[in-house]
Amino acid sequence: MICNRVSLVLILALASIVSARAQGADADFLESMGKMYVVLAVVLAILFGIVAFLIYLDRKLTKLENQIKEE
Amino acid sequence: MIRQSWWKILGVLLLVYTFIAGLMMPLKPGIIQVSPGSLHAGEAVELVVRGYNSSYAKAGKENMRAWLKMDDENILAASKVQVLGNRDLKVFFNLPAYLPSKDSSGSFSLILDHPADGAAVLPNAVFITQDSIDPAKAGSAWKSGRFENLSEHPGxxxxxxxxxxxSIRNQYFHVPLWFAMMFLFLFSLIHSIKYLRKGDPDADLRVVSLNQAGMIYGLLGVVTGALWAKHTWGAYWSWDTKQNMTAICxxxxxxxxxxxxxxxxxxxxARLSAIYNIFAFAAMIPLLFVIPRMTDSLHPGAGGNPAFGGDDLDNTMRMVFYPAGVGWTLLGFWVASIVYRIRALEFKWLDR
Structure with a gap:
């Protein structure tokens, strides 16, 4: 359950970084080139989200491996 | 290995196709700007037009046609078109002294047509004001335009x-996340029912895993939606019906x-959460499918319209959108299956 919360926090943190970057950067930049960079931001958000979840799974699996080894 | 994992390979291939086709297919040529934006009736005006992805020079001015349109009845043809470059045009209109309208002003769309790009429209391109109102006198002057033999864009x-x-390409990244989420939650519902009927702890593990993958997709759907909304509707969160309902869901x-x-x-x-999961799914259906359609919403498909109609999803987009939906869904089930295998290992080793 703690892991669950950790993953949620991780994902929300990454998401806020993505949106903070979008906010901090000049809005004209994201909307230049016919708003192509909005698509880039969306694709990166999905990538970060999936990578964050992979990190959570990786840590969970490592913990499990260690416990099995101890037994 | 192939026999067991074919659906994972299929999902990845569909996503590769989605990324390539969804990002590389060009947009149809359009009009991004017309200036000046406000005109006065009775004057001869010169409009500077800026195109997007257009190739005006290739078409040549003899094939170029332009109109100002108020409604289907009242269309004014341009007196002259001057091509400055592929993306720049000058269009000349002799505006009649009266507008075909009972108001002192009206907004007009600009329509361009030539064989190299096909027809393009800028809705509400210019705003025209008039001093005195007399629709009867506007008469035939506004009937000079006829849309005949409009060209199609080749390719x-x-x-x-x-x-x-x-950013219309976000249709292949933002929307399929929601579809995939619903499929994940649907399968978690099926496993919940299975658990309640048979009491198999394995079914419970599948429910958690599918719900976890579904939550990830839902959160990513909200984040991508907020980013898209910021640059389309002007705010990350507009308290739009569909945004609120997905947040509740x-x-x-x-x-x-x-x-x-x-x-x-x-x-x-396991038993109580299986029962709760059935109620959660039952709540999701009206929240995502019924309520947003009953009220006004910024999202397409709201206010009674069927979703995915007309120019929001044409046949070319469907060729990418449906594979994208299947691809993202299969990726979601892959994620859920990995979560399930880790949870099953944990269950087997630690809860003996």
Whole structure:
């Protein structure tokens, strides 16, 4: 359950970084080139989200491996 | 290995296709700007037009046609068109002294047509004011335009929408996340029912895994939606009906995990959370499919319209959108299956 919360926090943190970057950067930049960079931001958000979840799974699996080894 | 994992390979291939076709197919040529934006009736005006993805020079001015349109009845043809470059045009109109309208002003769309790009529209391109109102006198002057033999753009393109432009491609990344989430939650519902009928702890593990993958997709759907909304509607969160309902839906599913954390006894935990999961799915259907259609919403498909109609999803977009939906869904089930295998290992080794 703690892991669950950790993953949620991780994902929300990454998401806020993505949106903070979008906010901090000049809005004209994201909307230049016919708003192509909005698509880039969306694709990166999905990538970060999936990578964050992979990190959570990786840590969970490592913990499990260690416990099995101890037994 | 291929026999077991074919659907994972299929999912990845479909996503590769989605990324390549969804990002590389060009947009249909469109009009991004017309200046000046406000005109006065009775004058000869010169409009500077800026195109997007257009090739005006290739078409040549003899094939170029332009109109100002108020409605289907009242269309004014341009007196002259001057091509300055592929993306720049000058269009000349002799505006009649009276508008075909009972108001002192009106907004008009600019329509361009030539064989190299096909027809393009800028809705509400110019605003025309008049001093005295007399629709009868406007008469035949506004009947000079006829849309005949409009050209089609050669080759496949995605639609050009003025507020979206290239960001229309988010249709292949934001929307399929929601579809995939619903499929994940649907399968978690099926496993919940299975658990309640047979009491198999394995089914419970599948429910948690599918819900976890579904939550990830839902959260990513909200984040990508907020980013897209910021650059289309002007704010990350506009308190739009569909935005609010998805937030409620995700909170209901988040409560599923909170509920599981509240029990020590595995059997009670599994049984009660399976019952809760059925209610959560039952709540999701009206929240996502019924309520947003009953009220006004910024999202397409709201206010009674069927979703995915007309220019929001044309046949070229469908060729990418449906494979994208299947691809993202299969990726979601892959994620859920990995979560399930880790949970099953944990269950087998640690809860003996």
């Amino acid at each position: 496949k393109t995605f639609p050009f929408r003025n507020i979206l432009k290239e 995700l909170l209901i599913y988040a409560a599923y995990f909170v509920l599981r954390g509240a029990f020590q006894d595995d059997e009670r935990k």
